Amino acid sequence: MQETKILWADDEINLLKPHILLLNEKGYHVTTFTNGNDALEAFGKEHFDLVFLDENMPGLSGLETLSAIKNIRSDVPVVLITKSEEENLMEDAIGSKIDDYLIKPVNPKQVLLTIKKIIDNKRLVSERTSSAYQQDFRNIGMTLNDKLSYEEWVDVYKKLVFWELELEKLDDPQMHEILTMQKSEANMQFSKFIEDNYLGWVNGKEKAPLLSNELLKKKAFPLINENTPVFFILIDNLRYDQWKIINPLISEYFRLDEEDTYSSILPTATQYARNSIFSGLMPLEMERKFPSLWQNDDDEGGKNLHEETFLGEQIKRSLRKDCKFSYHKILTFDQGKDLTEKVGNLMDNEFNAIVYNFVDMLSHARTDMQMIRELANDDAAYRSLTLSWFEHSPLLDLLKKISQKRVKVIITTDHGTIRVKHPSKVIGDRSTNTNLRYKQGRNLNFNPKEVFLIKNPHEAQLPKINISSNYIFAKEDQYFVYQNNYNQFVNYYNETFQHGGISLEEMIIPVVTYSSR
Structure with missing residues (x-):
């Protein structure tokens, strides 16, 4: 972890030595000053991650120093330390965009807690989120090996979306990669689930979830x-x-x-x-x-x-x-x-x-x-x-x-x-439809491992254009590409968002x- 640099300006800084020693022991680098002018000069020359300012310093006051610091770098968090909780003082401080304030006398634990809240918060949230997902990763992985009902698949998908939105807030490529792999595994298992159950749903042979035709x-x-x-x-x-x-x-x-x-x-x-x-x-x-x-x-x-x-x-x-x-x-x-x-x-x-x-x-x-x-x-x-x-x-x-x-x-x-990522080759005649995630036609040629084939469309409550029509559905993140102009199609459609096939999304x-x- 990169060292956190703290600037602390207080005219009674010698009384704060126990605080400074504790912070140094915790891995923080603290630079101290006894007045606002010296603090400002150093702030203009060096990078600091956090500033502590005494409100009642002789010469340049804490609020004046705060205002000058914000003019130099507005993104650096500033904590004001004051003996007073007067309303007008707090309004002025908040108006100058302080990030927190402490009331004297401050104890070392208060200071440490404030630093963790402001500086370490993002890191701590990231660590907790990553740790929680790693735990849930194992639970989800075990669940995917079970014979799930539709309701249980909904729960799995909601969990994956939850973690996707949570991990999106973190700069952790490894966690993103793990989640992507788990979503891919989930979609593979979900496609098998649909192949096993869909025809039973639409023909009333199995208990079906709420489907499009009964939504209203x-x-x-x-x-x-x-x-x-x-x-x-x-x-x-x-x-x-x-x-x-x-x-x-x-x-x-x-x-x-x-x-x-x-x-x-x-x-x-x-x-x-x-x-x-x-x-x-x-x-x-x-x-x-x-x-x-x-x-x-x-x-x-x-x-x-x-x-x-x-x-x-x-x-x-x-x-x-x-x-x-x-x-x-x-x-x-x-x-x-x-x-x-x-x-x-x-x-x-x-x-x-x-x-x-x-x-x-x-x-x-x-x-x-x-x-x-x-x-x-x-x-x-x-x-x-x-x-x-x-x-x-x-x-x-x-x-x-x-x-x-x-x-x-x-x-x-x-x-x-x-978002489709893997091309699946298909051959069809001129009457075959153009959708990338499903095909309807006769004499379709395809890889049977990559599709859900419905030989008799009426079994899926689907019309058929002619007596020998079939439907095939792309599974997971695959998309259908014709043999002719294969590379051109892949370059154009890879990583695009498509619909028509089978996936949780x-x-x-x-x-x-x-x-x-």
Whole structure:
């Protein structure tokens, strides 16, 4: 550990020798002065990590010395030592940005505690965090070897996200590397879990978690009543970790009633997952019930153009009564701003569904634009960009406005996204879809160890374009690359954020309920 250098100025410094000796024994290097002028001269020439100033020195007072020190280097913490706790003195000191103060007579333990609080705090927090994760690392590792239920997988994922956010605060590359390896191991085991259980879930043969097609029925519709408007806000592509970092801002205006997760259906792609949410149906059911509205992968045109119609049909089917509702899809800043300005018109509705597409656009922009790639070069930066958007978004403005009324708010998403790192070769004909995390087609050629194969799409409640169609899903952080132009595809798509396949990040996603304070 690098030696901590302390400057201490006090006109009675000789009386403080026991304090200085103790600090030297503890490994701190203390330089002493009896007046503010000498202290300032030394401060201008040398680097110090911390300054102790006596408030009542002859000549240049403690507060005057403090002000001069802050003008030279404002980032160095300063502790004022005073005989007085007079209010105006404390106000002046706080206004001059002291980091702490001590009342004379001070004892050596007080001084040591102050140093640890100011200088050693970051190191001590880092050591405690690293130690706590190392302990939990072993526990998580042992858990991954068990036969886990879906609920237990949710707990594992939440723990991994917790540690990811905690370790992000530390400058400890080794701990980050260990966590990355553990997340990779968890995703490998989770992919096996999905392969073993997904078909049973969607066919009612096994107890299923909450899936996309029942999200509104189970989480939103029970909240509808005539007195309290419900705002169902779906932020496309919002992962659980991204919700965790925007939640503190939301919680400034709302009370968190329930934090929960649900599982996206496969494919974890907007066309399938979001249509399933608003229709309350699995994709195969949508194709059969709405043949003129459902769009298969090979159909031309937008794939999510009928969500309002799907929502209206589901409300009629589920509530069996009239319900005044609205649906809005926000694709641009101006659309978001316009809705915020007119949000008063929504207060007469029992249910308001709003889709915000920014995070989805961010993930695509990161793929297509070099500048965004550099700004979001890893998961931490991707979260940071999401937070920055949210802080300045029309969505936050809308939430602030409706928080002044009596409302219920649900924040959720249709699927998450994963940063892909490992290419998986696939060969398909011209009708094969372009998504990097799942493929639908016939005569697909692939490495069977790297995919979840569904030979009969109807077993997964999925439509099939023709009688011999298969679906394959990329697992963990893999992405599909065609044999032709392999290197070009890898250079373009490696380390980009994609969705459609199987991973904790894509499938275990937040659904959170808030109410007005």
